[in-house]
Amino acid sequence: MQLDANVPGGPIESKWDKHRFELKLVNPANKRKFTIIVVGTGLAGASASASLAELGYQVKTFCIQDSPRRAHSIAAQGGINAAKNYQNDGDSIRRLFYDTVKGGDFRSREANVYRLAQVSNTIIDQCVAQGVPFAREYGGLLANRSFGGAQVSRTFYARGQTGQQLLLGAYSALSRQVALKKVQLYTRRDMLDLVMADGKARGIVVRNLINGEIESYSADAVILATGGYGNVFYLSTNAMASNVSASFSAYKKGACFANPCFTQIHPTCIPVHGDYQSKLTLMSESLRNDGRVWVPKKPGDKRKPEDIPESERDYYLENKYPSFGNLVPRDVASRNAKEQCDQGKGVGETGYAVYLDFKDAIKRDGQDVIMRKYGNLFDMYQRITDDDPYKTAMMIYPASHYTMGGLWVDYNLMSTIEGLFVLGEANFSDHGANRLGASALMQGLADGYFIIPYTIGGYLAGTKLNAISTDHADFKSSESAVKSKIRTLLSTNGKRTANDFHRELGTIMWDYCGMARNNDGLKIALSKIQNLKGEFVENVKVSGIDKEFNQNLENAGRVSDFLSFGELMVEDALARQESCGGHFNEGFQTEENEARRDDENFSHVAAWAYQGEGKPPVLHKEPLSFENVKLSQRSYK
Amino acid sequence: MSTGDGMEKKINLTLKVWRQKGPDKKGKIETYRAEDISTDMSFLEMIDVVNEKLVLEGGDPISFDHDCREGICGMCGAVVNGRAHGPSKGTTLCQLHMRHFSDGDTVVIEPFRSRAFKLVKDLVVDRSAFDKIIQAGGYVSVNTGGVPDANAIPIPQEKADLAMDAAQCIGCGACVASCPNASAMLFVSAKVSQLALLPQGRAEAPTRVINMVKEMDNQLFGNCSNERECEAECPKSISIVNIARLNREFIKAGLLSNEK
Numbered sequence A: 001m002q003l004d005a006n007v008p009g010g011p012i013e014s015k016w017d018k019h020r021f022e023l024k025l026v027n028p029a030n031k032r033k034f035t036i037i038v039v040g041t042g043l044a045g046a047s048a049s050a051s052l053a054e055l056g057y058q059v060k061t062f063c064i065q066d067s068p069r070r071a072h073s074i075a076a077q078g079g080i081n082a083a084k085n086y087q088n089d090g091d092s093i094r095r096l097f098y099d100t101v102k103g104g105d106f107r108s109r110e111a112n113v114y115r116l117a118q119v120s121n122t123i124i125d126q127c128v129a130q131g132v133p134f135a136r137e138y139g140g141l142l143a144n145r146s147f148g149g150a151q152v153s154r155t156f157y158a159r160g161q162t163g164q165q166l167l168l169g170a171y172s173a174l175s176r177q178v179a180l181k182k183v184q185l186y187t188r189r190d191m192l193d194l195v196m197a198d199g200k201a202r203g204i205v206v207r208n209l210i211n212g213e214i215e216s217y218s219a220d221a222v223i224l225a226t227g228g229y230g231n232v233f234y235l236s237t238n239a240m241a242s243n244v245s246a247s248f249s250a251y252k253k254g255a256c257f258a259n260p261c262f263t264q265i266h267p268t269c270i271p272v273h274g275d276y277q278s279k280l281t282l283m284s285e286s287l288r289n290d291g292r293v294w295v296p297k298k299p300g301d302k303r304k305p306e307d308i309p310e311s312e313r314d315y316y317l318e319n320k321y322p323s324f325g326n327l328v329p330r331d332v333a334s335r336n337a338k339e340q341c342d343q344g345k346g347v348g349e350t351g352y353a354v355y356l357d358f359k360d361a362i363k364r365d366g367q368d369v370i371m372r373k374y375g376n377l378f379d380m381y382q383r384i385t386d387d388d389p390y391k392t393a394m395m396i397y398p399a400s401h402y403t404m405g406g407l408w409v410d411y412n413l414m415s416t417i418e419g420l421f422v423l424g425e426a427n428f429s430d431h432g433a434n435r436l437g438a439s440a441l442m443q444g445l446a447d448g449y450f451i452i453p454y455t456i457g458g459y460l461a462g463t464k465l466n467a468i469s470t471d472h473a474d475f476k477s478s479e480s481a482v483k484s485k486i487r488t489l490l491s492t493n494g495k496r497t498a499n500d501f502h503r504e505l506g507t508i509m510w511d512y513c514g515m516a517r518n519n520d521g522l523k524i525a526l527s528k529i530q531n532l533k534g535e536f537v538e539n540v541k542v543s544g545i546d547k548e549f550n551q552n553l554e555n556a557g558r559v560s561d562f563l564s565f566g567e568l569m570v571e572d573a574l575a576r577q578e579s580c581g582g583h584f585n586e587g588f589q590t591e592e593n594e595a596r597r598d599d600e601n602f603s604h605v606a607a608w609a610y611q612g613e614g615k616p617p618v619l620h621k622e623p624l625s626f627e628n629v630k631l632s633q634r635s636y637k
Numbered sequence B: 001m002s003t004g005d006g007m008e009k010k011i012n013l014t015l016k017v018w019r020q021k022g023p024d025k026k027g028k029i030e031t032y033r034a035e036d037i038s039t040d041m042s043f044l045e046m047i048d049v050v051n052e053k054l055v056l057e058g059g060d061p062i063s064f065d066h067d068c069r070e071g072i073c074g075m076c077g078a079v080v081n082g083r084a085h086g087p088s089k090g091t092t093l094c095q096l097h098m099r100h101f102s103d104g105d106t107v108v109i110e111p112f113r114s115r116a117f118k119l120v121k122d123l124v125v126d127r128s129a130f131d132k133i134i135q136a137g138g139y140v141s142v143n144t145g146g147v148p149d150a151n152a153i154p155i156p157q158e159k160a161d162l163a164m165d166a167a168q169c170i171g172c173g174a175c176v177a178s179c180p181n182a183s184a185m186l187f188v189s190a191k192v193s194q195l196a197l198l199p200q201g202r203a204e205a206p207t208r209v210i211n212m213v214k215e216m217d218n219q220l221f222g223n224c225s226n227e228r229e230c231e232a233e234c235p236k237s238i239s240i241v242n243i244a245r246l247n248r249e250f251i252k253a254g255l256l257s258n259e260k
C-alpha cells in the first residue's frame, strides 16, 4: 500500500488556502442529499456535527453517554492554545507551529501542524461568540497563561474547567442543530463495527445500550471522533468509557493505525493509592506555572515537606533545565519524576510521588490569587487525598493521559479507508511523539469546526456513491459478526471478571511499555499479553444477557479490544528502534539521559495494516520531511 | 496516602440498594455487605468492589451511571441516605470518599427520582429532558465562521466571573431529585444566567428564557416554590441567585412581547 498524505504543494503558509480553493464544492442545494455519520460528541465530534449540519448536510451523531455533553473532553482542565499574541510576547503562527513540531520531537507532519496553528485563532473567536466564559483581565480582555514547552503565554482558559466550557459551547451549537432537525442524535449507543461497501465506509453497527438491540445506520461518509486509547493502561486520567473499540473496528476493516506506541504520560496526577483504584486524577499542568517541583536530596527522607529546609530540597527541573524550569514538556517532566523515584528520592507512602509546592507562590502572590487561579483543583486534591495543598506540598506522579497515536489520516483527515474520516484524539495527526499542553482542545476544535467542513465536501463532490440501505449484505454480515462476539463473551462463563483482566493488562503496559521501555521488556510484554488474551477467551466471566442494559457486557467488549490493541502497541514500540518524545527506549539515550532520535532511519509515521486474526500486521511507512523547521536535538536547558 | 491525620482504615458497611430491572418492572431495596472497604476509596469504587463480587457469584451487578469520576461530566448521581450525591457539600457522588462513613454504617442508595427522569435500570435514569431544554434555546445562534475577533467585545471581569459561576453546572439532575416539586429551575436558570450576563447572549435573551421555561414545563418538571433544596444539594454550588435572575429575565421578556 502506498500511503499518500495528499499534502498540497507550494509554500507552507499558503498550502491550506490553495487546497481549499482546489477542493471541489458541493452545491448548497445538494448538501441535504448527503448523510454523514459522526461517532463521538467530544470537542471534535460535536463541533463537526454542528458545523456540517449548519452547511446543510444531514447528520447522524452517536455517543456512549446519556447526553452528548458528557464526552470525555468535558474533563479537560487547563486550557487551549492559540497564536493570538494578545500578550505581545512574541507569539505568532510560525512560533506555535515551531513549538508544536519541536514539542512532538519531530515526528509529526509539518503541513498539518502549520494548518493547525493557522486556524487556532479563529477557534477562540468562535468560542467567545458562543458565549464561552473565558477568564478575563480587569480591563475586560481575555487572559492567558503559559503551558509546558512554550516560552510565550498563549493559553486561554476558563478557570480549571476549560474543556467543560468549550464542550458546552460545541454542545450548544450541536443542540441548536438538533432542534432544527439537521442532526439526529443517538445517545447511549456503542459503535461496534464499521461497515464498508464497494471499498468505502458506508455505515456503522452499534449496540443500543438501553435495550441491547444491535442497530445499523448507513451514510455517505463516516466520521470517527471517538477519542484516545489511554485506558489501555487501565489506570489513566481518561473517563471510564474511553475506549479503542471504535478505532479498532475500523483498523480491522483496513484503516491503518499510526504510531500506537506514542502515548503521553502526564507528569502531574494524584499518585496511585490502592489496588482497588479505578482511575487517576489529573492535576492540570497549569499548576506548573506557579508550583515548584522538588524531592528531598536525601533518599528515604520521611520528614513532612514543610519540615525539610530549602538546602535539603532538590528542585530538579529548575536545576537541570534552567531556561524552561518547571515548564519543560510533559515527557521530559514525567521521565525526570520517574528517575528521581527510581533513585529512592520519591515521597509519600509508596515512594512513587514528588512534591509540587505552592509555598513560594502563596508567599509571593497571596493565597487569594492562587485560589482564584487554581481553587477548584486544590479542592479536588483535598477531596481525594484529605490533604490541604494551601498548607502542605501536593504530591504528584505521572499517569497515562493522552494518546498521540491513532488512525492514520491524510491532509484531508481521511483514513486509508475511503470515506472514513477521523478527528480529534482518535487520529494521529498533529502531535508527533509528544503533545504540548493545551493543544488537544485546539486540535479537536480545529478538526471539527474548520477542517472537516471543507475536506469532506471535496470527497463527497468528487466520489461516485451508490445508494445504500442497511439491508445491504455488508450490514447483515457485520451485524452477525457483532452478535456472535457478544454471544461468545456471555457464554464463556469463566472465573475472572473483565475488569480483572483489564487491570492486569494495564500493569503489563505500564511496566513494560510506559514511561521507559527497552527491547527485552517489550518482548516480555508481548508474550504476557498473548497469554492474557488467551486466558481471556477461556476464562472471562460476563454477567447478564445481551438484550438488556448491561454495563458488564459493554466493558468486557472494550477490554477484549484493549487486549488485542495492547499487542499492536508493543509491536510498534519494538519496531521503533529509537527514542523520541513519549517513546523512550532506554537503549537510545544521550549522555544526559534525553531521548536520542534516529532521524536517518525513523523519521517516519509507522502505519500498521491489519492482516487478519493471528497474523502479524504489516508496517507501512510515511516518510516525514522537514522543510520549515530544522531537525535538532530537543533542548529545554 | 494522606499525610494528614486521616490515615487509611478499613470499614464494613451494609448497603440497601434500589434494584429495578427496567422502567416497567417492579423495584425493591436489596441488601448487600460491603466488606474491607478502604476509607481512601471513592463511593463508586466501593460499589465496584461489591459489583465484582456479584459478577463472580453469578449475580446481577448494580447498574449505575458514571464516566469521568472526577466530578465534571455529570454522569453519576444517586440519592445516598436521603441526600442527592450523598452527605458532603459541593461534591458529586464520584468524588465522595469513604472516609465520610464509619464502620458498621448502613447506607441506603436510591436513584434520582422525578417524573421527568424515567428510570432505566437500578440507579440509572434518563435525563434527556435536560438536553431537550437546552435544545429549546440554551445557545447563542451563531454558525461556525464569520465571527468577530475574540477581543472585539471586552467583558468586565466581574460579569465574566458571574457567567462562569453559572456555567459550571454539570447537568447532573441533583437539583431536580432534591426538589419537593421536581423542578428543574436551578438547571435552567444556570444556562439562562450565563448567557444573559454576556453581551453575546443578550440579543436572544427574551426568546431564550421563554422557550426554555416552556420546554421545562413540557418535560413535566414541576414549579419552583423557593424550597432552596436544589442549592443545598447542587454539587457545583450553583446559587439560587440565578433563579432570581431567570425570573427577572422572564418578566422583562414578557414586557417586551407585550410592547409589540
Ligand SMILES: Cc1cc2nc3c(=O)[nH]c(=O)nc-3n(C[C@H](O)[C@H](O)[C@H](O)COP(=O)(O)OP(=O)(O)OC[C@H]3O[C@@H](n4cnc5c(N)ncnc54)[C@H](O)[C@@H]3O)c2cc1C
Residues within 6 Å of the ligand: A039, A040, A041, A042, A043, A044, A045, A062, A063, A064, A065, A068, A070, A071, A072, A073, A074, A075, A076, A077, A078, A079, A080, A162, A163, A189, A190, A191, A192, A225, A226, A227, A228, A237, A238, A239, A242, A243, A245, A246, A282, A401, A402, A423, A424, A425, A426, A437, A438, A439, A440, A441, A442, A444
Ligand atoms: C483529565 C484531562 C485533562 C485534559 N486537559 C486538557 C487541557 O487542558 N488542554 C488540552 O488541550 N487537552 C486536554 N486534555 C486532552 C483532551 O481533553 C482530549 O484529548 C480531547 O478532549 C479529546 O477530544 P475528542 O473529541 O477527540 O474525544 P472525546 O472527548 O474523548 O470524545 C469521544 C466521544 O466519542 C464517543 N465514543 C467513544 N467510543 C465510542 C463508541 N465505541 N461508540 C460510540 N461512541 C463512542 C464518546 O461517547 C464521546 O462522545 C485533557 C485530557 C484529560 C484526560
Ligand code: SF4
Residues within 6 Å of the ligand: B168, B169, B170, B171, B172, B173, B174, B175, B176, B186, B187, B190, B230, B233, B234, B235, B236, B237, B238
Ligand atoms: S444546577 Fe447543580 S444540581 Fe442541578 S444539574 Fe446543574 S450541577 Fe446538577
Ligand code: FES
Residues within 6 Å of the ligand: B065, B066, B067, B068, B069, B070, B071, B072, B073, B074, B075, B076, B077, B092, B093, B094, B095
Ligand atoms: S462520574 Fe463524572 S461527575 Fe461523577
